[in-house]
Amino acid sequence: MKNILLATLILFTSTHTCMSAEVIDPDLEPKILPNLIKAKKITKKPRGKLRKKPRKRPMIYHHYYTTTIEKNCDRYINIINEKNKEIEALSTEIKHLRENKYEIMRQQLKEEYNKELKKFEEKRKSY
Template sequence: MKKLLLTLLILCTGTYTSLCAEETDPDLQPTIRAEMSTTKKIARKPIKKLRKKPRKRPVIYHHYYTTTIERNCDSYINIINEKNKEIEALTKEIKNLRENKYEIMRQQLKEAYDKELKKFEER
């Protein structure tokens, strides 16, 4: 049913466009008269004064810049190396604490398991 309706729609559209599409006579084409094409456009004066576009960045009036001196870079590198050593020491300490905590938890679980096993064997 859908295919039948689709074919009818295409057939009717095709026949209608083929009958309605006619070739126009070139003498009937509209032409622009010369006196109309040279007319001046009337320009209206603006009511308000045009506003300037705002600047995208603020104007910087000072011309002094702070720069880092090359000899200060060594001190920065030393500070960074010290901080890295502190970070490594703290990560090792955290790892050791976690291992100790896990060991304590293992012992507690093992004791609880042994108690439950003794209760089960006594029955």
């Protein structure tokens, strides 16, 4: 039974590959150009002696550690707090500038609206 199953499996795969490997369109076949076949391969010759690769030395691990604290994190915490204060100041300044910009835009839009309203009223009175 195993031999029959193996034979059918081999037969199926070989016929499937033969059918799928056939070229349908002869124009799609790759063509080898004759001038590329005869081209010689150009190689560079070394000018001098080749450099040797540097010798890899084994890593040396020191298994002694100092337990004393050399630096304190308070300095970094102070720097972070200063930067946070700067960020807050800049964000309030940006908010203030935006409010001023919006106020200027509101005034400009109000003036344009009033001008258009006057034109509309003049046209309305003329009729």
